[in-house]
Amino acid sequence: MPVHHATEQTFPPSALFASSADVALTSTPSSAANARRVVVAMVPENRELADRGQLLLSEAVTNVVAHTDSKLVRVFLSIDDHSGALLCGVFDTCARVPGLSGKPQDILAPVDEATEVAESGRGLALIDSLSDAWGFAKVSDGKWLWFNLFPQSQPEA
Template identity: 45%
Template sequence: MNAHARSSAAILRLPRHARAASQARHTVAALAAPHDQDVADRGQLLVTEAVANAVEHTVGAQVTVELSVDSGTGTMYCAVFDSDPRALRPTSSVPMAERVPQDGPAESGRGLDLIQALSDEWGCEREEGGKWVWFQVRPAV
């Protein structure tokens, strides 16, 4: 994680289960809402997508989520670790708002697209045993 000053932080080691995303979402709400509701709302959506991707697409027994909120800026940082070392990319280079659905709305496959569209920064970093997908959400100025 980044070495920024943070007022509140949590490390979650969640079983790779459908409920993991809900647990992470509740933690984001508790950490971010006191600082900025928009950051909390976007953070909850994005952590849900990142954790759901990790649960669905990896084989490890757990998903690790690191969360923090910078007390000075209100910026939320989230990183989700899973056991799949393959780097991730959004499904398209075309912004979501400009896409035309081919065969109706997709029911899945939009997680990274949402993270890219709604976070202020994001990335994917491989390390031994898997990868971290991370994002930052900053308050509006």
């Protein structure tokens, strides 16, 4: 899946959808759980979308808490009323771009033998594999990591 790099003008979107949430959290270990609750409140009728959203948002928020000195984690969520897609964004005040080394070319660096057994470091790989699109936007006071999730077709009963 290609990485889509957003620009400062594209995230957060200037035109908000009818259903959106913008939540500021302190950067603490409980931030991920608080962010998961927001996802469930946004899409209570679509368990599959809520599950993917919770997992990926939790990974993104945990990355901020564990790997930056940002005191603030801002979570932005919106639902596209036409497609049902969930747009998620996580803001932090660290200017370093997401990736293993902070270099754009290393965003999806291959997993080597040392990292295959690591207990962490797979957040962006999960976001890449489970989202429909993702990227990041550098802004004057930090960056946004964002991803889109489209609802999976529901099995017929």
